[in-house]
Amino acid sequence: MRLSDRARWIFVLLACLGVSLVCVVYPIYVIRPFRAQGARELAAALGVMRYRLLITVISALVALGAAVAYWRVQVQKWRRILAAVGAGFVCLLAYLARVNVYELMFHPVEHPAFAAASEVKLDKDDKLIVVKIGGAARAYPIRTMGYHHVVNDVVGGTALVATY
Secondary structure: OOOOHHHHHHHHHHHHHHHHHHHHHHHHHHOOOOOOOOHHHHHHHHHHHHHHHHHHHHHHHHHHHHHHHHHHHOOOHHHHHHHHHHHHHHHHHHHHOOOOHHHHHOOOEOOOOOOOHHHOOOOOOOOEEEEEEOOEEEEEEHHHHHHHOEEEEEEOOEEEEEEO
């Protein structure tokens, strides 16, 4: 069975869209807070991150070519527009592959606020990172650290970075 020119270009466009979507979404799915990752799963996500810019740029170029070729063989205007929108979405994914979403998600806490231990409501199972320098002490809840990963603070006159 031979595919028509129209079907072939749509298939190429959809394949580019699928590959680009996987390159952008899979690492975000795997590397997210409060989720355990397996060694193979994490290695695959990091491998995808390493090559996703190249893969998505190539995919965007192929998708643009497929959209142009489809435009030439398709007479229905709404299908032409749909193919152009699909190619545009693949280009958007190529751009998003350049964005480090982890820097957007896990921004440091620059000016942390603290309360006395007697005023804080913690669950009995909550874990803390505790720092004591001289007579000053700070406790950073892991629940908060899991989202920010970094707290810049000064404890007992000493600047420090707490990370998790």
